[in-house]
Amino acid sequence: MKTKVRRRGFIRLAGMSSVLGVLGGVFGVAGKSGAQPAAGSPAQRGIELNTIKRRGIGLRGYDPDRASPGFTLFAPFVNTNKTVYLIDLQGNVVHSWDMPYPPGYGYLTDRGTLFYNGKIPNPSFIGRAPYMCGAALEVDWKGRVLWEVQHPDHTHDGIRLRNGNILLICKKSLPDAIVPQVRGGRPGTEIDKSKMMGDYLVEMTTDGKIVWEWQSWEHLDPAADGITAIQDNRTAWPFANGFCELPDGNVMLSFRNISTVVMIDRRTGKIYWKLGAPPLSGQHAPTILPNGRILLFDNGPHRLDEATPFSRVLEIDPATKNIVWKYQETPVSNFFSPYISNAQRLPNGNTLINEGWFGRFFEVTPEGAVVWEYINPYFGGSARPQEQTNQVFRAYRYTAAEIARAEAAT
Numbered sequence: 001m002k003t004k005v006r007r008r009g010f011i012r013l014a015g016m017s018s019v020l021g022v023l024g025g026v027f028g029v030a031g032k033s034g035a036q037p038a039a040g041s042p043a044q045r046g047i048e049l050n051t052i053k054r055r056g057i058g059l060r061g062y063d064p065d066r067a068s069p070g071f072t073l074f075a076p077f078v079n080t081n082k083t084v085y086l087i088d089l090q091g092n093v094v095h096s097w098d099m100p101y102p103p104g105y106g107y108l109t110d111r112g113t114l115f116y117n118g119k120i121p122n123p124s125f126i127g128r129a130p131y132m133c134g135a136a137l138e139v140d141w142k143g144r145v146l147w148e149v150q151h152p153d154h155t156h157d158g159i160r161l162r163n164g165n166i167l168l169i170c171k172k173s174l175p176d177a178i179v180p181q182v183r184g185g186r187p188g189t190e191i192d193k194s195k196m197m198g199d200y201l202v203e204m205t206t207d208g209k210i211v212w213e214w215q216s217w218e219h220l221d222p223a224a225d226g227i228t229a230i231q232d233n234r235t236a237w238p239f240a241n242g243f244c245e246l247p248d249g250n251v252m253l254s255f256r257n258i259s260t261v262v263m264i265d266r267r268t269g270k271i272y273w274k275l276g277a278p279p280l281s282g283q284h285a286p287t288i289l290p291n292g293r294i295l296l297f298d299n300g301p302h303r304l305d306e307a308t309p310f311s312r313v314l315e316i317d318p319a320t321k322n323i324v325w326k327y328q329e330t331p332v333s334n335f336f337s338p339y340i341s342n343a344q345r346l347p348n349g350n351t352l353i354n355e356g357w358f359g360r361f362f363e364v365t366p367e368g369a370v371v372w373e374y375i376n377p378y379f380g381g382s383a384r385p386q387e388q389t390n391q392v393f394r395a396y397r398y399t400a401a402e403i404a405r406a407e408a409a410t
Contacts, residue, residue: 052358060375070346072395072398073086078388078391099143101118103117114140124152127152150208155170166205168202173196174217179195183226184230196234196237228276228282254284261274261280261286263318279314280298281302285297296314297337310333311336341394358390375390376392
């Protein structure tokens with residue numbers, strides 16, 4: 001039976017969940033997402049070994065009066081997982097898809113199908129990287145594959161365009177002449193001391209025919225658009241990590257290593273809009289809102305205008321480049337995901353935030369009040385419990401109508 005918690009019960013539920021999480025660790029109670037500890041192990045004798053599990057997993061709190069109704073879709077970002085989950089606001093799994101490859105991530109298309117970026121490792125430098133993808137595919141509600149394309153250079157992100165084609169982020173070796181021109185990063189950390197990977201976009205049809213390419217090094221300046229974090233490796237530049245299609249068919253693209261978001265004219269390939277550091281720092285997942293503003297997750301691993309690393313979610317007016325809304329915590333260090341992550345504006349004006357590095361999804365009002373919180377309980381990636389992670393590249397909320405459309409899609 002599903003139990004609603006009224007507004008004043010939100011903190012009480014969160015507190016009770018924390019107590020249950022601690023008791024589960026102290027007495028060696030393993031949830032359905034964790035392996036049972038061996039007899040006599042430290043976890044059974046005293047405390048849960050995994051730090052995130054010890055703090056509590058699953059639903060942490062819920063205010064039904066203020067949370068945006070719907071269902072949250074996510075895929076644990078670990079190579080031992082091949083499942084995409086759909087949960088309700090009480091944290092119950094209402095549907096799941098068993099996929100042929102580990103994620104990447106998935107999202108529901110306007111047609112109701114599940115678009116999925118899957119990981120197919122290969123022996124190359126890119127093929128062994130944690131951000132490797134390699135496959136893009138679409139499945140129906142029952143998991144039947146409708147089409148699939150593969151590309152050995154595909155990383156991070158792939159989307160279905162409105163024209164029906166697929167757009168992929170890819171990486172390959174930068175031209176040798178450009179490598180020494182790239183400013184920033186730690187000298188000597190290049191691949192084999194002299195190579196760097198560069199980003200390019202590939203548009204292809206669902207049967208694999210390439211119809212358009214865009215190479216970042218032809219449109220960015222390796223000195224002016226240098227690596228912003230002095231501690232970063234010089235393995236890749238400018239390091240694209242997410243994009244979206246704009247209403248006019250152009251593309252908005254995020255580059256993590258240069259802390260920059262650009263808009264690209266699809267017809268000419270030229271960059272016609274750019275925002276860098278500051279204010280941005282290692283950002284992910286830029287999207288365009290119905291009001292024309294940009295929403296993104298600003299990770300903040302190395303800020304040029306702040307001493308402390310911290311994350312925040314920003315809404316930016318592209319005309320003025322001013323920040324018109326933001327979410328960050330006080331103290332700011334309480335909210336921090338150095339990599340991955342995303343944010344989504346919800347129908348009631350709230351914002352769903354995926355603090356991806358720690359598998360934490362939470363919903364905030366425009367005033368910054370948290371009205372729903374859930375910690376991904378599905379861990380993996382290592383045989384050692386204390387090394388397992390519950391990271392999530394992206395998470396999305398869908399309305400009941402959108403889920404009904406997905407259920408009906410074939």
